[in-house]
Amino acid sequence: MPKPKVDKETQKLLSEQEHVKNLTEQEGWGIVKGNLIKYVAALHNISSLNSTDPQAMFNQVASRQLAAGILLEWLKDVEGTAAQFDANKELADQVKGSYIVHFSMEGKQ
Numbered sequence: 057m058p059k060p061k062v063d064k065e066t067q068k069l070l071s072e073q074e075h076v077k078n079l080t081e082q083e084g085w086g087i088v089k090g091n092l093i094k095y096v097a098a099l100h101n102i103s104s105l106n107s108t109d110p111q112a113m114f115n116q117v118a119s120r121q122l123a124a125g126i127l128l129e130w131l132k133d134v135e136g137t138a139a140q141f142d143a144n145k146e147l148a149d150q151v152k153g154s155y156i157v158h159f160s161m162e163g164k165q
Contacts, residue, residue, distance in 0.1 A: 066148060069144070070141070070144060070145060070148055072137070073137050073138065073140055073141035073144060073145075074141050074145075076134060076137045076138045076141070077137075077138040077139075077141040077142075079134075079138070080134065080135060080138040081138075089131065092127060092131060093131075095127065096124045096127050096128060099120040099121075099123055099124040099127075100120065100121075100124060102117065105117070
């Protein structure tokens, strides 16, 4: 009996995770990550606000916090995706060697 294959959606996910992991393991990723963190720190620097109007300053701070949050979430997402690859690959390899049986309780009471 042939071994079951991982479905195409799972294969695609694993492939994407592997590519992201390979990217984050490169020396260039450390440079990009460092630059991104510097940009986020600059966004948090209130000394560079260019207004004296309190409402405008508040709006600038709120916008900067939103932008910084988005950048940090993206960074966490990229590194999280890379970190998930090994565990997901191991699980996929285990599934390849076994069969999943689905029981349905529909219509039975």
